[in-house]
Amino acid sequence: xxxxxxxxxxxxxxxxxxxxxxxxxxxxxxxxxxxxxxxxxxxxxxxxxxxxxxxxxxxxxxxxxxxxxxxxxxxxxxxxxxxxxxxxxxxxxxxxxxxxxxxxxxxxxxxxxxxxxxxxxxxxxxxxxx
Numbered sequence: 001x002x003x004x005x006x007x008x009x010x011x012x013x014x015x016x017x018x019x020x021x022x023x024x025x026x027x028x029x030x031x032x033x034x035x036x037x038x039x040x041x042x043x044x045x046x047x048x049x050x051x052x053x054x055x056x057x058x059x060x061x062x063x064x065x066x067x068x069x070x071x072x073x074x075x076x077x078x079x080x081x082x083x084x085x086x087x088x089x090x091x092x093x094x095x096x097x098x099x100x101x102x103x104x105x106x107x108x109x110x111x112x113x114x115x116x117x118x119x120x121x122x123x124x125x126x127x128x129x130x
Contacts, residue, residue, distance in 0.1 A: 006105075006108060007105070010101055010104045010105045010108060011101055013104055014097055014100040014101035014104050015097065017100050017104075018051075018093065018096050018097040018100045021047075021048065021051065021096065021100070022052075022092075022093050022096060048096075050099075051096045051099045051100055051103075052092050052095055052096040052099070053095070053099070054095035054096075054098065054099055055091045055092035055093070055094060055095020055096060056092060056095070057095075058091055058095060059088055059091055059092070062091075
């Protein structure tokens with residue numbers, strides 16, 4: 001399988017995963033009740049936060065650049081205005097999509113490396129036995 005084919009599979013799988021993740025995973029992210037949640041909702045909230053961190057950081061930077069004249073303590077970023085408009089949702093979706101694609105690509109390369117190493121190790125053992 002060539003690299004273009006693998007990248008296509010990774011990007012399509014990442015789009016499907018990110019669509020489901022963005023639709024259903026964001027519900028678990030409640031700023032006030034993380035300690036009162038069941039463990040599986042905590043895990044979904046943590047996974048969602050980690051995968052969408054690039055998009056949230058971009059929103060924070062854009063918000064900070066938009067309010068450079070605001071009186072903020074030196075060395076600190078003002079809180080991002082994560083209002084529910086489509087621009088923020090698209091930025092967060094794209095950040096999560098790219099992070100998901102990177103995770104899937106890394107998993108695919110690691111599995112390929114492991115299988116190749118295992119196959120070479122098995123071939124070396126069969127040569128020694130012969």
